[in-house]
Amino acid sequence: MAVADAWLHDREYLDKKGVTPTTKAGILLGELEYRNNYRAAKLARSEWQHTLRQVFKKVDFVAVPTLRRLPPKVPFFGRSAAFEALVLDLQNTEAVSFAGNPALAIPIPLGGKDDRVTSLQLIGPRLSEAELLNAGRLIESK
Amino acid sequence: MRLAVKDLIDIKGVVTTAGSEYVAKTGARASRDAECLEGARRRNVHIVGKTNLTEFAFGGSGLNQYFGTPKNRFNGKRRLIPGGSSSGSAVAVASGMADVAFGTDTAGSVRVPAACCGILGLKTTFRLVSLKGVFPLSPDNLDTVGPMAKDIPHLVQGMDLLQEGFAARHKNAVGAKPSARVIRIGRLHVDGTDPAIDKALDDALAAKHFRVVKLDRAFKAKWDGSG
Numbered sequence: 602m603a604v605a606d607a608w609l610h611d612r613e614y615l616d617k618k619g620v621t622p623t624t625k626a627g628i629l630l631g632e633l634e635y636r637n638n639y640r641a642a643k644l645a646r647s648e649w650q651h652t653l654r655q656v657f658k659k660v661d662f663v664a665v666p667t668l669r670r671l672p673p674k675v676p677f678f679g680r681s682a683a684f685e686a687l688v689l690d691l692q693n694t695e696a697v698s699f700a701g702n703p704a705l706a707i708p709i710p711l712g713g714k715d716d717r718v719t720s721l722q723l724i725g726p727r728l729s730e731a732e733l734l735n736a737g738r739l740i741e742s743k
Numbered sequence: 744m745r746l747a748v749k750d751l752i753d754i755k756g757v758v759t760t761a762g763s764e765y766v767a768k769t770g771a772r773a774s775r776d777a778e779c780l781e782g783a784r785r786r787n788v789h790i791v792g793k794t795n796l797t798e799f800a801f802g803g804s805g806l807n808q809y810f811g812t813p814k815n816r817f818n819g820k821r822r823l824i825p826g827g828s829s830s831g832s833a834v835a836v837a838s839g840m841a842d843v844a845f846g847t848d849t850a851g852s853v854r855v856p857a858a859c860c861g862i863l864g865l866k867t868t869f870r871l872v873s874l875k876g877v878f879p880l881s882p883d884n885l886d887t888v889g890p891m892a893k894d895i896p897h898l899v900q901g902m903d904l905l906q907e908g909f910a911a912r913h914k915n916a917v918g919a920k921p922s923a924r925v926i927r928i929g930r931l932h933v934d935g936t937d938p939a940i941d942k943a944l945d946d947a948l949a950a951k952h953f954r955v956v957k958l959d960r961a962f963k964a965k966w967d968g969s970g
Contacts, residue, residue, distance in 0.1 A: 603881050607880050623798075660929035661926050662926070662927075669933060672824050675823070679808050692851045694848075695851065698866070710943065735920060737895045737898070738917065
């Protein structure tokens, strides 16, 4: 849905000099998504929102990693469509955006001897930002 | 408070570049602030600057070859990506240049750079914060504005700038559920996740004594089909 909407709103930039090929490729992909999947995605969204509402009758928040793996290094060859696709594949963020719900990303140490940090994503019911930050406060507390 | 603002959000008198060479060279200066800055202006918050991003907020890497990629100094010298698209906002907070930054999130653009740079980021409910004066990617379906910060108190302050009365609502939420023991968390395990990440999250939730329940396969199937 995001790329389809980007095509709807930003396609005027497709023929502009100074817009990178990677971005133009993404906008062009949006045209395909718009023509083939946009209507179905809009229909599926209300069902997904209903599913989330049902889950939030049983729990206050849903917890998933923000990223499935640790972030990669900056690539030597710079930005490319393939690298953007690789990063997209790490993300657990699109399903929440699709529903329109709020979500908090909060750092969590990997633990043990590893000094690296990952991120917990807490997802809440619509308009639960204050409650989400309360849960974040408790996670952050010593 | 020092506030940084993603360069997708209008500030009066400045070109909103959207991270694009083309827009930077041809765009007009914004005639007014974006509506989401009203709270910051009303309280005379010091806006320290506009922050870089992936071109047109189109991608999660945070890389930008024209303006340069914000340097993620988190995790030592590993040269990790800053994440995007709100890469500059995350780096501004992580490096101490700002106390709070505003980012935008369409499909992860606040949360992903927050995760990459070791800070917090809040994706707000769609339509909670005005998008008037924000460069559009998916304004009718997905675009949101949200705060990024190093800790919860600053995130609350940032959110209070975006939604008047938020700090009071947060205070009420703290009073209603002061302990993790009364908060139920549905834990979803996603395929392809590094086991060390899953363990870290499970350990963190258990250590704080949240009431954690594992979400079932039916929900997981719907999650997988909704991205």
